[in-house]
Amino acid sequence: MAEPGPDEVPVATLFDAVVGQPSAVAQLRAAAHRPVHAYLLHGPPGTGKRAASRGFAAALLCPDGGCGHCNTCRRTLAGTHPDLVLLERTGASVSVDDAREIAARAQRRPLEADRQVLVVTDIHLATGAAPALLKTVEEPPPSTVFVLIGDELPVSLATIASRCVKVAFDPVPVDAVTAWLVGQGVTEDVARSVAEVSGGRLDRARLLATDPAFTGRVALWHSVPGRLDGTGAAAAVLASELLASAEGALEPLRRRHQDELASLVEQAEAVGARGVAGRKDIEDRHKREERRWRTDELRIGLATLAAAYRDRLVASTEPLPGASPPGGTGDSRWLAGAVDSVEQAARVLGRNPNEALLLEALLVGLSGLGE
Ligand SMILES: [Zn+2]
Numbered sequence: 593m594a595e596p597g598p599d600e601v602p603v604a605t606l607f608d609a610v611v612g613q614p615s616a617v618a619q620l621r622a623a624a625h626r627p628v629h630a631y632l633l634h635g636p637p638g639t640g641k642r643a644a645s646r647g648f649a650a651a652l653l654c655p656d657g658g659c660g661h662c663n664t665c666r667r668t669l670a671g672t673h674p675d676l677v678l679l680e681r682t683g684a685s686v687s688v689d690d691a692r693e694i695a696a697r698a699q700r701r702p703l704e705a706d707r708q709v710l711v712v713t714d715i716h717l718a719t720g721a722a723p724a725l726l727k728t729v730e731e732p733p734p735s736t737v738f739v740l741i742g743d744e745l746p747v748s749l750a751t752i753a754s755r756c757v758k759v760a761f762d763p764v765p766v767d768a769v770t771a772w773l774v775g776q777g778v779t780e781d782v783a784r785s786v787a788e789v790s791g792g793r794l795d796r797a798r799l800l801a802t803d804p805a806f807t808g809r810v811a812l813w814h815s816v817p818g819r820l821d822g823t824g825a826a827a828a829v830l831a832s833e834l835l836a837s838a839e840g841a842l843e844p845l846r847r848r849h850q851d852e853l854a855s856l857v858e859q860a861e862a863v864g865a866r867g868v869a870g871r872k873d874i875e876d877r878h879k880r881e882e883r884r885w886r887t888d889e890l891r892i893g894l895a896t897l898a899a900a901y902r903d904r905l906v907a908s909t910e911p912l913p914g915a916s917p918p919g920g921t922g923d924s925r926w927l928a929g930a931v932d933s934v935e936q937a938a939r940v941l942g943r944n945p946n947e948a949l950l951l952e953a954l955l956v957g958l959s960g961l962g963e
Contacts, residue, residue, distance in 0.1 A: 606647035606658050606669070610640040611794060612768030616759050620644060623757065624651035624658060627707075630729050630738035632715070632753055634745060635761025638793030641741045642713070644761070649676045649709040652737055664705065675708040682859065684870030684877065686718035686725075695728040698736045707735045715742035715749065722749055730755050763792020773801050785810060789892040799844045809837045809889075813896040817904060817930075820959045827955035834893060835948055841889040842882055849878040887942055890951070894938040901930040930958055 607617045616633070623631065631648070633641040650668035651658030653675055659665055667673040679694050681687070694712060702708040710732075712718075718725060729738055729752055738756070745753050764772075769787035772794065774780055778801045786806065790797035800806050812833065820826055853875075856868045868874065905927040937954045944950045 606650050606660055606665070607644060608647075609643035609669075610647065611772045612764040613640055613644065613761055616640075616644060616761050617647075619759050620648045621651070623759075624648060627652055627737050628757055629732050629736070630740065630756040632740045632742070632745075632756035632758045633761060634716075634742050634753075634758060636763055636791075636793060637743055638795030638797075639761040639764055640794065641761050642711075644759075645709075645711045645739045645741060646671060646676070648739060649673075649711070652707060652709055653705040655705075673705075674703040675705045677708060677710045679710060679712045681714055681717060682869060683856075684717070684873030686712070686714060686721050687869070688721050688724050691718070691721040691724035691728070694725065698728050698732045698738070702735050707737055709737050709739060711739045711741060713741045715740040715752070716745050717742075718752075719746055719748045722752055726752055726755070764790075764794060765792065766790075769794065769797050773797060776801075782807060789895070791888070799848070803841070803844050805837075805840055805843075809841060809893065810896055812837055813893040814900050816897050816955070816958075817900055820955065822959050824956055824959070827959050828952060831948065831952040831955050834890075834951060838886055838889045838893065842885055845882060845885050849881070853878075887947070890947060891938050891941055894934055894941070898931050898934040898938070901927055901934060905931065933957055 607620070610617055616635075620631075633644060635641060646669050647658075650660070650665045653668050653673060654662055654664045656662065664673060668676050671678065677697055679690070679697065681690055683690075694710065697710055700708070729740070732738060740752070740756060742749075766784075766787045769790055769792065770780075770783045773783035773786060776798075778786070782801060786797050786800045790800065816830060816834075819830055853868070853871075856871075856874070860866075860868045905924055908924045908927055933954060937950060941947065941950065
């Protein structure tokens with residue numbers, strides 16, 4: 593096969609930007625041959641639903657069914673084709689007003705292609721607008737195809753979901769996240785440790801990989817066994833350092849939240865509105881996300897700590913030529929107990945309202961266990 597010449601753009605695969613979702617991609621590829629009126633792409637955040645919606649739209653708009661290199665494909669994949677319409681909520685949720693706008697867009701004729709693709713995001717936040725949306729999604733004009741995107745849907749949206757062909761997106765496997773990060777220039781080591789704690793979410797993996805403090809936080813948790821000297825004072829100091837580092841982990845998320853609010857304020861000003869609709873709800877959602885993020889961060893830390901004790905446990909059962917294990921940590925039964933108590937703390941973390949107290953109690957327990 594000939595190499596592409598200097599002026600030729602290599603053929604893109606429509607779903608190149610979708611990572612680790614072979615069954616969703618296969619389902620969308622097959623669906624593009626004879627599309628129905630509505631699709632629901634659902635699954636955790638950061639699993640590639642938006643990227644998939646662009647690939648799917650390219651397959652639907654391209655005269656050749658998604659060749660990957662024509663003008664239509666390229667503009668659709670870039671999100672600039674006029675018949676790929678992205679409809680995003682204007683406030684905290686998909687409102688009745690948003691639903692009206694969606695209904696009006698659904699009635700319009702396509703501008704260039706034979707059909708138009710309407711992508712509606714955050715459909716899980718459309719509970720209040722469900723009745724208004726239902727009719728539109730159920731019976732759009734034949735030239736309109738809906739692609740609804742959302743996290744897991746609440747029961748109140750079950751009727752809308754039942755009118756769509758559902759395409760499930762799963763957490764991205766660790767190997768796929770790692771390879772994706774490496775492809776973006778992240779070193780193999782950082783990529784793997786970020787992938788392991790990303791929960792299969794690419795958005796989170798990217799935030800962690802670009803967070804220069806990430807490896808420092810991992811190192812801090814790793815240092816815990818060596819720094820516990822059996823005194824309550826050392827345990828208390830460590831607990832507060834770990835909590836402060838979890839707090840620091842929120843920075844990238846807080847920046848993203850500030851940016852989101854700033855762009856909503858800008859949008860509101862552009863249309864002459866007095867303020868952002870549902871601002872309080874947005875801020876509440878941000879607080880909830882930050883709380884969840886902090887808990888996740890502590891859970892990541894506890895997993896690192898459990899791994900650190902497990903490493904010592906493995907080392908303690910292997911004969912070390914010419915060296916004996918450091919004092920107090922050589923007892924494999926003690927180390928197995930330490931792993932257990934760290935894992936137990938991780939399990940109750942989400943249910944325990946006082947994370948500081950939980951962590952301190954754990955570290956005090958780990959200091960005392962050796963005596
Ligand atoms: Zn094409």
